[in-house]
Amino acid sequence: MEPQRYRRALHVNGQDVLLNLHSTGTPQQPRLVLEVNGPQVGAATLEAAGATIQRAFNLDSDPAPYLDHVAGEPVLGPLARRWAAIRPVLLLDPFEALLWAVLGQQINVAFTRKLKGVLVELCGRHLVVDGERWPLFPTAEQVAALDPAQLLARQFSRAKARYVLDLSAAVASGELDLQAIGALPHSEAIAELTRQRGIGRWTAEYLLMRVYGDRDAMPAGDVSLHKIIGEAVVGRRVTEAELRELAKPWAPWRGWAAFTFWMENQLANPRAFAPSLTPE
DNA sequence: ATCCAGGCTCCTG
DNA sequence: CAGGAGCATGGA
Numbered sequence: 001m002e003p004q005r006y007r008r009a010l011h012v013n014g015q016d017v018l019l020n021l022h023s024t025g026t027p028q029q030p031r032l033v034l035e036v037n038g039p040q041v042g043a044a045t046l047e048a049a050g051a052t053i054q055r056a057f058n059l060d061s062d063p064a065p066y067l068d069h070v071a072g073e074p075v076l077g078p079l080a081r082r083w084a085a086i087r088p089v090l091l092l093d094p095f096e097a098l099l100w101a102v103l104g105q106q107i108n109v110a111f112t113r114k115l116k117g118v119l120v121e122l123c124g125r126h127l128v129v130d131g132e133r134w135p136l137f138p139t140a141e142q143v144a145a146l147d148p149a150q151l152l153a154r155q156f157s158r159a160k161a162r163y164v165l166d167l168s169a170a171v172a173s174g175e176l177d178l179q180a181i182g183a184l185p186h187s188e189a190i191a192e193l194t195r196q197r198g199i200g201r202w203t204a205e206y207l208l209m210r211v212y213g214d215r216d217a218m219p220a221g222d223v224s225l226h227k228i229i230g231e232a233v234v235g236r237r238v239t240e241a242e243l244r245e246l247a248k249p250w251a252p253w254r255g256w257a258a259f260t261f262w263m264e265n266q267l268a269n270p271r272a273f274a275p276s277l278t279p280e
Numbered sequence: 281a282t283c284c285a286g287g288c289t290c291c292t293g
Numbered sequence: 294c295a296g297g298a299g300c301a302t303g304g305a
Contacts, residue, residue, distance in 0.1 A: 105287040111303055112286080157301040159288075200288050222286050241295090262286090 009127040009134035013048035016127045058087035066253045088259040094178035096137040097211045101203045118154045143168035163198025182212045209255040218254035228265040
Protein backbone atom coordinates (compact mmCIF):
# COMPACT_ATOMS: atom_id res chain seq x y z
CA MET A 1 0.00 0.00 0.00
CA GLU A 2 1.30 3.42 -0.94
CA PRO A 3 1.81 5.77 1.97
CA GLN A 4 -1.18 8.07 2.11
CA ARG A 5 -1.51 11.43 3.71
CA TYR A 6 -4.49 13.66 4.14
CA ARG A 7 -4.25 17.13 5.53
CA ARG A 8 -6.78 19.91 5.86
CA ALA A 9 -7.82 22.67 8.18
CA LEU A 10 -11.17 22.26 9.88
CA HIS A 11 -13.28 23.90 12.53
CA VAL A 12 -13.68 21.34 15.31
CA ASN A 13 -15.04 21.73 18.80
CA GLY A 14 -15.14 25.50 18.44
CA GLN A 15 -11.60 25.95 17.22
CA ASP A 16 -9.65 25.83 13.99
CA VAL A 17 -7.19 23.01 13.67
CA LEU A 18 -5.07 21.33 11.07
CA LEU A 19 -5.80 17.64 10.69
CA ASN A 20 -2.97 15.45 9.51
CA LEU A 21 -3.94 11.88 8.80
CA HIS A 22 -1.51 9.29 7.55
CA SER A 23 -1.29 5.56 7.32
CA THR A 24 1.47 3.46 8.79
CA GLY A 25 1.85 -0.20 9.53
CA THR A 26 1.64 -3.00 7.02
CA PRO A 27 -1.02 -4.09 4.54
CA GLN A 28 -1.84 -6.89 6.97
CA GLN A 29 -2.02 -4.53 9.92
CA PRO A 30 -2.84 -1.10 8.62
CA ARG A 31 -2.84 1.73 11.07
CA LEU A 32 -4.13 5.28 10.83
CA VAL A 33 -2.48 8.07 12.75
CA LEU A 34 -4.20 11.40 13.27
CA GLU A 35 -2.28 14.49 14.31
CA VAL A 36 -4.13 17.62 15.30
CA ASN A 37 -2.18 20.86 15.09
CA GLY A 38 -3.13 24.36 16.03
CA PRO A 39 -2.89 26.87 18.81
CA GLN A 40 -3.78 25.33 22.16
CA VAL A 41 -5.32 22.07 21.08
CA GLY A 42 -6.85 20.53 24.18
CA ALA A 43 -7.97 17.02 24.94
CA ALA A 44 -11.59 17.75 24.06
CA THR A 45 -10.66 19.04 20.61
CA LEU A 46 -8.37 16.10 20.06
CA GLU A 47 -11.18 13.75 20.91
CA ALA A 48 -13.69 15.59 18.72
CA ALA A 49 -11.27 15.50 15.80
CA GLY A 50 -10.78 11.79 16.25
CA ALA A 51 -14.50 11.17 16.34
CA THR A 52 -15.01 13.30 13.24
CA ILE A 53 -12.42 11.39 11.28
CA GLN A 54 -13.64 8.02 12.46
CA ARG A 55 -17.14 8.90 11.41
CA ALA A 56 -16.23 10.54 8.12
CA PHE A 57 -14.15 7.61 6.96
CA ASN A 58 -16.87 5.20 8.03
CA LEU A 59 -14.28 3.30 10.00
CA ASP A 60 -16.81 1.57 12.20
CA SER A 61 -19.21 0.46 9.51
CA ASP A 62 -19.39 -3.17 8.58
CA PRO A 63 -19.89 -3.81 4.87
CA ALA A 64 -20.96 -7.43 5.42
CA PRO A 65 -24.72 -6.75 5.75
CA TYR A 66 -24.63 -4.72 2.54
CA LEU A 67 -22.81 -7.45 0.66
CA ASP A 68 -25.25 -10.04 1.94
CA HIS A 69 -28.22 -7.95 0.99
CA VAL A 70 -27.15 -7.45 -2.62
CA ALA A 71 -25.44 -10.80 -3.07
CA GLY A 72 -28.21 -12.07 -5.33
CA GLU A 73 -28.29 -8.97 -7.52
CA PRO A 74 -26.86 -9.95 -10.89
CA VAL A 75 -25.18 -6.63 -11.59
CA LEU A 76 -24.77 -4.94 -8.23
CA GLY A 77 -23.77 -8.04 -6.28
CA PRO A 78 -20.40 -8.60 -7.94
CA LEU A 79 -19.66 -4.88 -8.08
CA ALA A 80 -20.35 -4.48 -4.38
CA ARG A 81 -17.93 -7.30 -3.64
CA ARG A 82 -15.29 -5.70 -5.81
CA TRP A 83 -15.53 -2.44 -3.86
CA ALA A 84 -16.12 -4.01 -0.46
CA ALA A 85 -12.90 -2.63 0.97
CA ILE A 86 -13.79 0.95 0.13
CA ARG A 87 -16.47 2.51 2.25
CA PRO A 88 -18.38 5.63 1.35
CA VAL A 89 -16.56 8.63 2.74
CA LEU A 90 -18.59 11.35 4.40
CA LEU A 91 -18.02 15.07 4.23
CA LEU A 92 -16.54 16.64 7.33
CA ASP A 93 -18.47 19.85 7.74
CA PRO A 94 -22.24 20.12 7.21
CA PHE A 95 -22.31 23.77 6.18
CA GLU A 96 -19.44 23.32 3.77
CA ALA A 97 -21.19 20.27 2.36
CA LEU A 98 -24.44 22.17 1.93
CA LEU A 99 -22.77 24.89 -0.10
CA TRP A 100 -20.76 22.33 -2.02
CA ALA A 101 -23.95 20.58 -3.05
CA VAL A 102 -25.67 23.80 -4.05
CA LEU A 103 -22.64 25.07 -5.91
CA GLY A 104 -22.48 21.78 -7.77
CA GLN A 105 -26.04 21.85 -9.04
CA GLN A 106 -26.10 21.42 -12.79
CA ILE A 107 -22.41 22.16 -13.32
CA ASN A 108 -19.38 19.95 -13.59
CA VAL A 109 -17.20 19.14 -10.62
CA ALA A 110 -14.17 21.09 -11.80
CA PHE A 111 -16.19 24.24 -12.05
CA THR A 112 -17.78 23.50 -8.67
CA ARG A 113 -14.32 23.44 -7.13
CA LYS A 114 -13.58 26.76 -8.74
CA LEU A 115 -16.71 28.37 -7.29
CA LYS A 116 -15.95 26.98 -3.86
CA GLY A 117 -12.47 28.46 -4.17
CA VAL A 118 -14.05 31.85 -4.81
CA LEU A 119 -15.91 31.70 -1.50
CA VAL A 120 -12.77 30.69 0.34
CA GLU A 121 -10.81 33.45 -1.33
CA LEU A 122 -13.39 36.19 -0.79
CA CYS A 123 -13.78 35.37 2.89
CA GLY A 124 -10.11 34.73 3.42
CA ARG A 125 -10.47 32.55 6.47
CA HIS A 126 -7.35 30.54 7.14
CA LEU A 127 -5.19 28.94 9.76
CA VAL A 128 -1.45 29.35 10.11
CA VAL A 129 0.51 26.40 11.43
CA ASP A 130 4.29 26.52 11.53
CA GLY A 131 4.26 29.48 9.22
CA GLU A 132 2.21 27.63 6.64
CA ARG A 133 -1.13 29.03 5.59
CA TRP A 134 -4.10 26.65 5.38
CA PRO A 135 -7.36 27.88 3.90
CA LEU A 136 -10.48 27.33 5.95
CA PHE A 137 -13.98 27.19 4.59
CA PRO A 138 -15.84 30.37 5.62
CA THR A 139 -18.47 30.48 8.31
CA ALA A 140 -22.13 30.93 7.42
CA GLU A 141 -21.93 34.46 8.81
CA GLN A 142 -19.04 35.31 6.52
CA VAL A 143 -20.74 34.02 3.41
CA ALA A 144 -24.03 35.68 4.30
CA ALA A 145 -22.19 39.00 4.55
CA LEU A 146 -20.91 38.82 0.98
CA ASP A 147 -22.33 41.13 -1.66
CA PRO A 148 -24.15 39.27 -4.45
CA ALA A 149 -22.34 41.45 -6.96
CA GLN A 150 -19.03 39.98 -5.79
CA LEU A 151 -20.29 36.53 -6.64
CA LEU A 152 -21.78 37.51 -9.99
CA ALA A 153 -18.43 39.00 -10.92
CA ARG A 154 -16.84 35.65 -10.15
CA GLN A 155 -18.87 33.37 -12.43
CA PHE A 156 -21.80 32.68 -10.12
CA SER A 157 -25.16 32.63 -11.82
CA ARG A 158 -27.83 34.84 -10.30
CA ALA A 159 -29.73 31.87 -8.95
CA LYS A 160 -26.61 30.30 -7.48
CA ALA A 161 -25.54 33.52 -5.79
CA ARG A 162 -28.98 33.93 -4.30
CA TYR A 163 -29.17 30.35 -3.04
CA VAL A 164 -25.72 30.52 -1.48
CA LEU A 165 -26.36 33.82 0.30
CA ASP A 166 -29.87 32.95 1.46
CA LEU A 167 -28.88 29.54 2.73
CA SER A 168 -25.90 30.95 4.57
CA ALA A 169 -28.14 33.55 6.19
CA ALA A 170 -30.56 30.82 7.22
CA VAL A 171 -27.76 28.80 8.78
CA ALA A 172 -26.32 31.88 10.49
CA SER A 173 -29.66 32.84 11.97
CA GLY A 174 -30.38 29.34 13.17
CA GLU A 175 -33.45 29.02 10.98
CA LEU A 176 -31.69 26.15 9.23
CA ASP A 177 -30.11 23.96 11.88
CA LEU A 178 -27.88 21.47 10.12
CA GLN A 179 -26.98 19.62 13.27
CA ALA A 180 -30.60 19.13 14.32
CA ILE A 181 -31.47 17.79 10.88
CA GLY A 182 -29.00 14.97 11.43
CA ALA A 183 -31.18 13.67 14.24
CA LEU A 184 -34.38 13.58 12.19
CA PRO A 185 -35.80 10.52 10.43
CA HIS A 186 -35.18 10.36 6.69
CA SER A 187 -38.42 11.85 5.40
CA GLU A 188 -38.51 14.63 7.95
CA ALA A 189 -34.93 15.59 7.20
CA ILE A 190 -35.75 15.73 3.49
CA ALA A 191 -38.78 17.91 4.19
CA GLU A 192 -36.84 20.23 6.46
CA LEU A 193 -34.07 20.69 3.93
CA THR A 194 -36.24 21.13 0.85
CA ARG A 195 -38.22 23.82 2.64
CA GLN A 196 -35.29 26.08 1.81
CA ARG A 197 -35.14 27.71 -1.57
CA GLY A 198 -32.26 26.25 -3.51
CA ILE A 199 -32.45 22.83 -1.90
CA GLY A 200 -34.36 20.36 -4.02
CA ARG A 201 -34.71 16.66 -3.61
CA TRP A 202 -31.35 15.85 -5.16
CA THR A 203 -29.51 18.15 -2.78
CA ALA A 204 -31.40 16.89 0.26
CA GLU A 205 -30.73 13.26 -0.58
CA TYR A 206 -27.12 14.04 -1.39
CA LEU A 207 -26.66 15.62 2.04
CA LEU A 208 -28.32 12.73 3.80
CA MET A 209 -25.95 10.38 2.04
CA ARG A 210 -22.73 12.33 2.36
CA VAL A 211 -23.14 14.30 5.58
CA TYR A 212 -25.48 12.32 7.75
CA GLY A 213 -24.33 8.90 6.66
CA ASP A 214 -27.78 7.63 5.69
CA ARG A 215 -26.94 4.38 3.94
CA ASP A 216 -30.26 4.32 2.15
CA ALA A 217 -30.20 7.85 0.77
CA MET A 218 -29.66 7.88 -2.98
CA PRO A 219 -29.90 11.10 -5.00
CA ALA A 220 -31.99 9.49 -7.70
CA GLY A 221 -32.30 12.75 -9.60
CA ASP A 222 -28.61 12.56 -10.36
CA VAL A 223 -27.89 12.53 -14.08
CA SER A 224 -24.70 10.56 -13.64
CA LEU A 225 -26.63 7.81 -11.85
CA HIS A 226 -29.29 7.75 -14.57
CA LYS A 227 -26.53 6.98 -16.99
CA ILE A 228 -24.26 4.61 -15.12
CA ILE A 229 -26.84 2.60 -13.19
CA GLY A 230 -29.22 2.57 -16.14
CA GLU A 231 -26.62 1.35 -18.56
CA ALA A 232 -25.20 -1.18 -16.13
CA VAL A 233 -28.54 -2.69 -15.17
CA VAL A 234 -30.87 -2.32 -18.14
CA GLY A 235 -28.50 -1.26 -20.89
CA ARG A 236 -29.71 2.28 -21.37
CA ARG A 237 -30.05 5.61 -19.65
CA VAL A 238 -33.03 5.67 -17.28
CA THR A 239 -35.23 8.38 -15.83
CA GLU A 240 -35.36 9.32 -12.18
CA ALA A 241 -38.63 7.44 -11.71
CA GLU A 242 -37.16 4.35 -13.34
CA LEU A 243 -34.08 4.57 -11.17
CA ARG A 244 -36.14 4.78 -8.00
CA GLU A 245 -38.09 1.72 -9.06
CA LEU A 246 -35.01 -0.19 -10.07
CA ALA A 247 -33.24 0.62 -6.79
CA LYS A 248 -36.06 -0.50 -4.51
CA PRO A 249 -34.66 -3.99 -3.92
CA TRP A 250 -31.42 -2.42 -2.68
CA ALA A 251 -33.10 -0.76 0.30
CA PRO A 252 -31.91 -0.10 2.96
CA TRP A 253 -28.58 0.19 1.17
CA ARG A 254 -29.42 2.45 -1.75
CA GLY A 255 -26.84 5.03 -0.74
CA TRP A 256 -24.09 2.44 -0.67
CA ALA A 257 -25.33 1.05 -3.96
CA ALA A 258 -24.99 4.47 -5.57
CA PHE A 259 -21.48 4.68 -4.18
CA THR A 260 -20.60 1.28 -5.62
CA PHE A 261 -21.74 2.29 -9.10
CA TRP A 262 -19.87 5.57 -8.91
CA MET A 263 -16.68 3.74 -7.99
CA GLU A 264 -17.15 1.20 -10.76
CA ASN A 265 -17.83 3.93 -13.26
CA GLN A 266 -14.67 5.71 -12.36
CA LEU A 267 -12.69 2.53 -12.89
CA ALA A 268 -14.14 2.24 -16.39
CA ASN A 269 -13.83 5.92 -17.12
CA PRO A 270 -11.10 7.58 -15.07
CA ARG A 271 -12.17 11.05 -16.06
CA ALA A 272 -15.68 10.53 -14.80
CA PHE A 273 -16.97 11.86 -11.57
CA ALA A 274 -16.55 9.75 -8.46
CA PRO A 275 -16.92 10.59 -4.81
CA SER A 276 -13.62 11.62 -3.38
CA LEU A 277 -12.03 9.03 -1.15
CA THR A 278 -10.97 11.82 1.13
CA PRO A 279 -13.56 14.29 2.34
CA GLU A 280 -13.49 17.32 0.07
C1' DA B 281 -20.91 25.05 -32.52
C1' DT B 282 -23.16 21.87 -29.80
C1' DC B 283 -23.88 19.20 -25.96
C1' DC B 284 -23.31 18.26 -21.31
C1' DA B 285 -22.73 19.02 -16.26
C1' DG B 286 -23.26 15.24 -9.18
C1' DG B 287 -30.58 20.75 -10.58
C1' DC B 288 -34.02 24.10 -9.10
C1' DT B 289 -38.18 26.75 -9.47
C1' DC B 290 -42.31 27.54 -11.43
C1' DC B 291 -45.87 26.64 -14.46
C1' DT B 292 -48.86 23.65 -16.84
C1' DG B 293 -52.35 19.66 -17.75
C1' DC C 294 -49.31 14.82 -8.72
C1' DA C 295 -46.43 14.23 -12.90
C1' DG C 296 -44.05 16.32 -16.47
C1' DG C 297 -41.51 19.70 -18.61
C1' DA C 298 -40.04 24.42 -19.95
C1' DG C 299 -36.92 27.86 -18.79
C1' DC C 300 -33.06 29.12 -16.55
C1' DA C 301 -27.51 30.34 -16.13
C1' DT C 302 -22.91 29.31 -16.46
C1' DG C 303 -18.60 27.20 -17.92
C1' DG C 304 -16.12 23.23 -20.01
C1' DA C 305 -15.12 19.66 -23.60
